[in-house]
Amino acid sequence: MATITARPPARPAIPRLTPRPTGRPGYSMTLERTEESAAVARRATRTTMQCWGLPEETTDAAVAIVSELATNVILHARTGGMRLIYELPARDRVLIAVVDRDARRLPRMRTPDPGADQTGRGLALVDALSDRWGYDRLGSKPWGKRVWAELRADGEQ
Numbered sequence: 340m341a342t343i344t345a346r347p348p349a350r351p352a353i354p355r356l357t358p359r360p361t362g363r364p365g366y367s368m369t370l371e372r373t374e375e376s377a378a379v380a381r382r383a384t385r386t387t388m389q390c391w392g393l394p395e396e397t398t399d400a401a402v403a404i405v406s407e408l409a410t411n412v413i414l415h416a417r418t419g420g421m422r423l424i425y426e427l428p429a430r431d432r433v434l435i436a437v438v439d440r441d442a443r444r445l446p447r448m449r450t451p452d453p454g455a456d457q458t459g460r461g462l463a464l465v466d467a468l469s470d471r472w473g474y475d476r477l478g479s480k481p482w483g484k485r486v487w488a489e490l491r492a493d494g495e496q
Contacts, residue, residue, distance in 0.1 A: 356383060356425075364391065365426040372413055372420050372439070380409040380423055384435070387425045393433065393492050400468040401435055404488045407461035408437035411486070416441040422482065433492045442483030446474050 359365035366387055370376040384405040388398035405423065412421040419440030426434040448462040465472050469488035476484050 356387065359426075363427055365424065367422060367424045369420055369422045370409075372416060374413060376421065377406060377409045377413060380405050380421075380437075383423060384425070388433070391427060391433075391492075397433060397490065397492050400490055401433060404435055404465050404468055404472075404490070405437065407465050408435070408486050408488070411446065411461055412437055412439045415444055416483075417444065419481075424485070424487075427492065428489075429492075431492050432489060434487060434489050436485045436487035438477070438482045438485045440481065440483045442476055442478065445476075445484065446486050 356366040356368050359367075368383060370379055381402050384402045385398055388401050393401075409421060409423070416439040422438040424434075424436040424438065426436075428434050446462055448466065462472075465488050469490045472486070472488040474484050474486045
């Protein structure tokens with residue numbers, strides 16, 4: 340009689356992070372707009388921050404920010420995938436951006452109802468964890484908008 344051993348579900352692989360060829364350090368990657376992509380984005384963010392030797396506090400904040408921004412794309416963008424961008428604009432700054440193809444749906448911070456479900460808190464968390472955040476319209480083709488957050492890379496929040 341054969342014994343069947345259950346395997347845990349395979350984690351989606353992290354697609355290749357593309358390094359910026361010149362200028363300040365940076366990486367980018369493109370993901371599909373699926374639920375699995377949020378987990379991939381979190382792992383890619385943690386890997387990038389660790390490769391840059393950033394403190395655990397900065398890494399954890401960056402992972403939470405990317406998780407919220409990627410989830411917003413997954414839930415609210417109407418078409419296409421998403422592009423993650425990581426930059427070190429200065430030795431003590433990290434810039435994280437999530438780009439999607441939906442130029443018409445812009446991020447809007449809401450005041451969540453404490454008695455309501457858990458939605459509507461993402462941008463408030465991004466605001467709390469970052470030094471500043473915002474968005475840039477990029478047109479309609481191929482990408483629509485970039486939502487970005489900047490935080491200190493020295494572990495001080």
